[in-house]
Amino acid sequence: MEKKDLDWGNLDFGYRKTDYRFVSNYSDGKWDDGELTTDDKVVISECAGVLQYSQSCFEGMKAYTTEDGRIVTFRPDLNGARMEDSCRRLVMPVYPKEKFVEAVLKTIKANEAWVPPYGSGATLYIRPYMFGSTPVIGVKPADGYQFRILTTPVGPYFKGGMKGINIRVSEFDRAAPHGTGHIKAGLNYAMSLYPIVKAHEDGFNENMYLDSATRTYVEETGGANFIFVTKDGTIVTPKSNTILPSVTRRSLIYVAEHYLGLKTEERAVRFDEVKDFAEAGVCGTAAVVSPVASVTGLDGTKYEFPYGKEEMGPTIKKLYDTLTGIQMGRIDAPEGWIYEIK
Numbered sequence: 001m002e003k004k005d006l007d008w009g010n011l012d013f014g015y016r017k018t019d020y021r022f023v024s025n026y027s028d029g030k031w032d033d034g035e036l037t038t039d040d041k042v043v044i045s046e047c048a049g050v051l052q053y054s055q056s057c058f059e060g061m062k063a064y065t066t067e068d069g070r071i072v073t074f075r076p077d078l079n080g081a082r083m084e085d086s087c088r089r090l091v092m093p094v095y096p097k098e099k100f101v102e103a104v105l106k107t108i109k110a111n112e113a114w115v116p117p118y119g120s121g122a123t124l125y126i127r128p129y130m131f132g133s134t135p136v137i138g139v140k141p142a143d144g145y146q147f148r149i150l151t152t153p154v155g156p157y158f159k160g161g162m163k164g165i166n167i168r169v170s171e172f173d174r175a176a177p178h179g180t181g182h183i184k185a186g187l188n189y190a191m192s193l194y195p196i197v198k199a200h201e202d203g204f205n206e207n208m209y210l211d212s213a214t215r216t217y218v219e220e221t222g223g224a225n226f227i228f229v230t231k232d233g234t235i236v237t238p239k240s241n242t243i244l245p246s247v248t249r250r251s252l253i254y255v256a257e258h259y260l261g262l263k264t265e266e267r268a269v270r271f272d273e274v275k276d277f278a279e280a281g282v283c284g285t286a287a288v289v290s291p292v293a294s295v296t297g298l299d300g301t302k303y304e305f306p307y308g309k310e311e312m313g314p315t316i317k318k319l320y321d322t323l324t325g326i327q328m329g330r331i332d333a334p335e336g337w338i339y340e341i342k
Helices: 049-053 076-089 097-110 186-190 193-201 247-258 271-276 314-327
Strands: 021-027 035-037 056-058 061-065 071-074 123-132 145-154 165-169 206-208 225-229 235-238 264-267 279-284 288-296 302-304 338-340
Touching (some): 021 097, 049 123, 071 097, 076 097, 076 247, 097 123, 097 145, 225 247, 235 247, 247 264
Parallel strands (some): 165 206, 165 288
Antiparallel strands (some): 021 145, 061 071, 071 338, 288 302
């Protein structure tokens, strides 16, 4: 199978139309079988639930070409389970995770020519999403829904490779207690757009959101979880019921414990602790792990980490190398983590 003629090593993290996408519709209380289509256009009512009341959720994952030439994807069952949770919270019909995984694998297979070659630094990004597609004028859930999967080849999420990013504490809140911070709802990301644009204008790569109740504890960025390393090598990840349960973060914790023999802690992390960590990073499907060089507080105080300015610190690099080694087939994966496209 011949790959597309792209400059794989210089791709940005942007959308490029690929050949096929998966589409399934929900009506009369059930999902249809779904199908692959070459049509990238979505046609819905002007009064569709997604347009009126933002009833939508999504997932993100990647497909890779391994060192031995196989095409694989990473733990799609966890993405399917998380989308089930998102659907329940948004009063949307659950698309069962078994069908979700089947549809993901089918869509990757149909777009094999778009999966970047091994060693290029690029990947095929996979975006499953669902939205209310039928008319709603009163404030209530829609009656009909559409589930779709698109794919697009992408380069690194943050430009600059392994150089650390600079983050500031946001004056805005990301999620409220008992809100929707723990699911991957589109509305969560809409509210983060203004703060991230402002951060970029002010010379920062990302925002650090604190808990909205006390503004004392670290939560996450607009699109990734935090991971910290203490001076004695312990991996610390913030814990809160308003933080999105990242598949990458959970995988890194497992790698730290079972592959690297490191101590880990999932706990509430006070912002005043941040200055004492030896290393910091942000992790997620898009970024995998990116080092953090500095965090600037609301009062303008800049906290720089001993590692991360020019390259990853030693512990975060071990985590990155091990996880990407598993994803790329260089290191044996735990059972059930890797799904091969056949």
